[in-house]
Amino acid sequence: MSAKAVITGIGVATPNGLGVDDFWAATRVGKNAISTITRFDASSYPSRLAGEIRTFEAADHLPSRLLPQTDRMTRLALVAADCAFEDAGVKPDDIPEFDMGVVTASTSGGFEFGQNELQKLWSRGSQYVSAYQSFAWFYAVNSGQISIRNGMKGPSGVVVSDHAGGLDAIAQARRQIRKGSKLIFSGGFDASICPWGWAAQIAGGRMSTSDEPERAYLPFDADANGYVAGEGGALLILEDERTARERGAQNIYGEVAGYGSTFDPKPGSGREPGLRRAIEVALADAGVRAKDVDVVFADAAGTPRLDREEADALIAVFGPCGVPVTAPKTMIGRLYSGAAPVDVVSAVLAMHEGLIPPTTNVELSPAYDIDLVVGQPRTASVRTALVLARGYGGFNSAVVVRSAD
Incomplete structure (x- = not known):
């Protein structure tokens, strides 16, 4: 029997909260953190809104020697790793160095660091x-950097599959736990709110150009016209359930129970997008039926075509309005590789409280026959959650998270 990979520690940094408590306090009530960019002058760009982390000062958390060698995304990830260790009640020295590993996802890498060095080169x-x-x-x-800082010499790697990468990294971490590793860090962080990074994101052609923070990112809304980008992400500590319980883990948030991934067919082929198949594979991998799923955390691309494809996949698997659907990322923007790990965090916290966080600002279009949780949070018994993520170019990933009770 395969080992159960459970989540025992969380480090999260998003525009609406640093740390589990602050993040959930804001998310559960729908606190909006999207606003005009302050990290650089974006007035000449077509997209001028973002989800920024405005309360983070790396020097307050990291030794000075690390600051000259790290990009903003890495600083956020290092602090999140420290928080996850503390949350799990475990220290790196407690576990043999070759039994610990790190698998993260990144969409853009250290864009801001690279921009600064290019400026030096040319000027x-x-x-x-x-x-x-x-x-x-x-x-x-x-x-x-996480492995070096914490003396982790076990299986390590990185997954690059755009917004889907965070789920793919978590799945890879689960594989390593099943192979015998005792502890694997996994998740994703991105932070490319800088002129060069912003230009690259705009070039994708899917960003909102609205200047209204409450009406800019509107998945499944008749006025949907792109997404708002953000920065941040989450890191999770995964352990074998038996090992975690034997060491007296103070938190067992939930089990990473199932995973599926597919790639969309060539545009214009007439073939169905791959999201439905990814969902079905994840459910089968977890050994659950569609009726067992209590909530879906949607990818919520925010463009009419992609929203239509996601809604169609959900209806095909669950039936019309067959399962509550939510997209709390409308509060903070899409965090690229960090987005889906943050949704996994929201899923396990929803299980703990029995509360589905809302999809803020959205007025559900009657064109989408889904049960979208809008306006206010919804009280519900949540034991099984499905998290979806889709990446630019055709990546589809789905993860089933289950209560460990």
């Missing part, structure tokens, strides 16, 4: 470019 010369540029921009840098 001052190559001799002013930091030697840390060789790795600070890299997609795998979060995995590397």
